[in-house]
Amino acid sequence: MSATEIVFLLFAALAVGSALLAMTTKQLVHSALWLVATLGAVAGCFVLMTAEFVAWVQVLVYVGSVVVLVIFALMLTRQQSTISAEVTGNRWTAAVLGLVAAVGLGATVISGFHGERIEGHRIGSAKSIGDALFSDWVLPFEILSGVLLAALIGAIVISRSGTER
Amino acid sequence: MPLLYPLVLSAALFGIGLYGVLARRNAVLMLLGVELMLNAVNLNLVAFDAWFADQLHTGQVLTLFTITLAAAEIGLGLAIVLALFRAVRTVDVDGVDR
Structure with a gap:
């Protein structure tokens, strides 16, 4: 396993972990800040896949402006009485659907592209x-x-x- | 690097984003889930571009287009959410249809 792969796996673990926290935490602003960690980790993955320009655009547009816009919206829509539960009643249906989507897509790509490798000759x-x-x-x-x-x-x-x- | 690493990561992020869109009550956080799903698609595009390595850089250029469309989508979506908040004083998606 090369150094690139180890760093990629670290970024992937960071992205998945902070995405889970962003989608489940009860603190509204923390959710936006965890999304910054996710998007930054994905930008790191872009660099490792030779897409350096796309990575910087990701940092500028997503981390720079989209998240700031979301934090503004969260502050503008702050309510007097906070919503009691942050998730809807169909939370478990949503969890099952998300899991089915992830497992289905994962199984499809594993069966379709098993053994293929990214050589990285053309730098973006x-x-x-x-x-x-x-x-x-x-x-x-x-x-x-x-x-x-x-x-x-x-x-x-x-x-x-x-x-x- | 195996092509499967970014593809499986993308599938996981897409599932998490789908859960966020369906489960969150706050409309702003629903939009965050949509952003996460779009980012999973970007990861796929970049991975296939690096794997396929065509002359046109199709995957990376399409990623730039997706990022632009995501920025337009979040701007418009947040404008709609703010208009909704002014109209009914809530961004709770369960409370809107009362």
Whole structure:
């Protein structure tokens, strides 16, 4: 077992453990902070899989902005009386469904890709990703900027519509 | 590195995220579960890109697109949750349909 694999397994254990805590802890803000640990560990996994540019985008967009946005929303929607139980009544159904999804997907990938190895010859540096993005993927890139603009305008309209009433 | 490591990790994160979406009562934390599921998909895309190693860098470019869409989704989703909070003064998904 190489050093890369050991570090990857450590990151994987960190990601799964903090994801479980993020989804089960009763403290709202702790949940968002555990998600930071999960997303950071996944970014580490990206680096180990030669995707260094994607890893930095993950750190910037997810850890930097999405989690801050979520913490803002948690603070803005703080209620006078805290919700008594943080989970719904169908908690066990949800647990069974999540377990079934994880085991089903895991069994599928194990039977399909057993024995395959990642060699890691092509490094996803900013230069190579940028070359691919602005030569072969220009049209999806431009459409995506339109989607982002629509989402931005939609978020502003939805946020303003309540204040006029 | 065996291809199975990231794939199995991704399956586990997807299951945990699905549990979070279905079990959480707070609408903001439900959205966190959706983010976790999207991140599991990103892990799959990057793993298959590194394994397949094609000229177009398909997997990593699609990962960037997914991250962008996830950012748009969380922005819009939180705007909807805040509008809901202003309307009914709660973000409890069980309490909304009263």
